[in-house]
Amino acid sequence: MGEWENSVKRKMRIGYMPQRHRDHRVGNDAVSFSLCVSVANLILSFILPPSKITILAIALFCILPLHAQKTGSDSLHVFDLSRSGQLERLGDWKYRFGDNPLWALSDFDDQAWGRLHPGKEKETNHGIRWYRTRVRLEGEQNDFDILAMYFSGIVSAYEIYWDGRLIHRNGGVAAVQAAEIPGDLLRVVKLRREWTTPGIHTIAIRLSNLHVHDSFRYFRIPLGYLSDIRDKLNEFMYLQLFNIGVFFFACLFSFALFLGGGRQRPYLMFSLYCLASVLGIGILAYQLLWNINIRYADSLVWLSYIITPLSGVLLAIFFILIFEMPRKYYHMLIVSVLAVVPLLLFDQSDPVLVLLYASGMALYAIRKKVPGSLTALIGILGLLAMMVFFYWGVVWYVYTAGIVFFIFCVMLSISRQIKQQNQQHEVAKLRSARLETELLKKHIQPHFLMNTLLSIISWIREDPPTAIKLIQSLAEEFRMINQISSQTEIPLSDEVALCRTHLTLMGYRQDVQYALEAQNLPGEEKIPPMIFHTLIENGLTHAYRSGENGKFLISCERNNGTVHYRLWNDGSQLEKLSRQPAQQIEEGMGLKYVKARLEERYPHRWQMDYGLRSDGWEVNIIIAQH
């Protein structure tokens, strides 16, 4: 809208559009515009049949001079009184430092004054200065309305002269800061019907700017019918409120996801990003609703200087987390730099660079098949496209549409991730259930149970006391397994006890002695159930001849950050086993069970190897601690 909104927008672009660039076009940009048209013409000439090109070319050459004439006039704005619904932005200012009451007069010759160019002068804050411009009113004025000018956030204090007559005063203009009285942020200056007769009028502004830290630059003052100015203000206001609403609900929603969904940090980051955006737009809307003193407005603008890059960084962190980027702190550092550097160098706080970086990360995530990353990329590109459109001067609605599209895509992306997490959770639950069943099945499977029962029968004939001991150890083993079956980890000491019971039982069955020695086992260590039990079962199957005694050894070593379990056993058949091709030893049901258990309990941070070593078979399991 006015000059102040533009200055705010420069600093917190997340929800606002810069009008600076639109301003450019009206002056010298007519040249670049016509250049663009010529290039377009050239391109079109290759596509369209010749007759149509001619028509098109003629049409364009008719329009261009009009455009140039309208925008390139020297210090003279034109406003057609008979056409309502439009605003003329007064921008071709001439200026001079100093203070002289004569400078207000319409017939004063300001030819020698300096010209204010878009985006060039950086105003230093000393003393009083004057600005002058002229407007030609044409046609007949509307009977029901009066003209007005809209001033927003230019400077600390100013006086406005219409054809030499003081018509408005905001604050108190002074040459030194102590004497200056800061005025309000916004002013709508009404022009009486008798002042706005057709013809050329001079507008002069006497101002000082000693209470605002930020220097001001090229500025444009909208002139038009009062109702049109009010309409524009309302339109702007409603859009900002809508933007706030969108961000506010996204903020609440993702915060609820964070609270209710297992405190996952990405949701918190997105919630914070939305909150920062709400604050950013809120500052703007707040000042528009309640016309505050320029001093406070100035500090609020500074606040938004911090909020905008911060929101960009939060957004980037959100993407770093949901895209599961490796070396996330490194990426966070980069985006922080990308957010701050444009602000320091170009007074430009848009997260454009951050968003470009985020789209790069999205591409990486798509390659890694992270769910929802494609949706997120579409959202980011959508937002970027809106920003680009915006710089070209497309209306505010486009920006709001960009925000809505972006938030929708992010939510869709989040929901895809939640869906995948649910699926993974289901799979994990099923796997746990399956492992438990496997554990129980191992002991009611016929090979174990029926052989044991037959063994009991044979011992009853041969030596009843041994039969009783065998029954007891079978009962003991069943009792232990029943206790641990539903657990995902058990104390190592329980596992060792279970192994010993199993070895006793198998000893009776084979009529031999099996021993298990445990070396420096710490008491509090926990492991998934029946890991060693299964490995010992394997050992019994493969390592020993019938009637041969056996010896097993379990040890546990803690090194920096890892726990190293080792199971060793002897056996006369091992030589033969080692001659077999590796894949034959590999992947029996037992080993699959052990690996599945380890993966369930220590995902991606365990390793296991086995082989013939130092007169025996050795299995090594190494688990990295968190």
Added chain:
Amino acid sequence: MRILIVEDERPIAKYIERLCRQLLGSKIRAIDIQHSLEDAASFLFRQPVDLCLLDLNLNGEDGYELLKLAVSGSFHTIIISANTDKAIEAFRFGVLDFVPKPFDEERLSQALQRYFDRQSPPAEAVRYLTVRKENQNILLPVREIFFLKAAGIYVEAHLKNGRREILDKTMDRLGQILPANFLRIHRSYFVDLEAIAAYRHTGGGTYQVTLKDGRQLPLSRQKYKELHELLNE
């Protein structure tokens, strides 16, 4: 008779041995115990037996290889196993019986009886006979067999495709496991009933079967009656 018990658990092996002695008494010439399949194979190489009581864990891939190895021999095989769900498979490979663990005297007695009894067919008809060829055990589907002919201590299997294979089994032992559609028409011949085109009395107390491919086989007098009854039912 000579019996080989293959069982890795010593107490069970001893128990089986004792039951066998108890049940068969003086019929037994010798009982040997081996604790691994490998040892059993090398033992069989040195010492032929009549019956093998084999503990076989049929779970896992090598289970069937071992089964094929076991049934390719000239001896009868009785499987003693805990995996009863594999029993039907075992019968299809031509084992004499399948005894589920744990078993009692009665069940083992039944299985041993089958060795002597030529009438009662196994619980499930054999589907494959195993042929040993160049140290490999090749499965021969029973439905491919046209007729079987005695050839010394071996049996020659004539297949429907015209090929011939040598089986390391005696006629008597094959008779105990072959399905009911195979009739022993002569001391030296088993014929698939489906393969018979005609049979007649050729005079002088000799009888003849003509097969569908025109081949003529001798038919014994007692079997002429049996065949006549079977085909006119």
